[in-house]
Amino acid sequence: MCEKSREGSNPFFPMIKWTVGWKLAVFCSFELFKRWRNMTRLTREELEKIIDENPLRSLSSIGEETGNSRVAIEKWLKTYQLDEYRNRKIKRLRGDKARKRRDYQN
Structure with a gap:
């Protein structure tokens, strides 16, 4: 514009x-x-609690619940260094399922 x-x-x-x-x-x-x-600012503890409840939730759904945008949630994850924490939780949840899927494909 x-x-x-x-x-x-x-x-x-x-x-x-x-x-x-x-x-x-x-x-x-x-x-x-x-x-x-x-925009409401989330604290580290609030964001950790949301991730612990369900780490597979999308950032946009977390943003809708808290009244923020997906980009804002992503920035706070990086600011609080929780992006790796969330990824580790997701890998733990998907670890066994991912291995089973590979076994079925062979």
């Missing part, structure tokens, strides 16, 4: 040239701000 141009005195803060109109751009940025403000 908008194009960034390098016009301006400081190259680190480029001027934004609106192609659609400034009212629409302000509206879009305000909507994004409202969505960001309404």
Whole structure:
């Protein structure tokens, strides 16, 4: 919707040239701000509890339950270093089943 141009005195803060109109751009940025403000931050303990209940749940379903986006849940998993924790739990759950499937295929 908008194009960034390098016009301006400081190259680190480029001027934004609106192609659609400034009212629409302000509206879009305000909507994004409202969505960001309404996100509820999860603590490490809350996220661990959700993972322990069912590590196979998708990140988007966790996000829907907590009122966040999938990307936000993914960022918090990386921030709290719980992505590897979740992957280990998934591997433990799927370990025997995955081996059985390989045996049936042969």
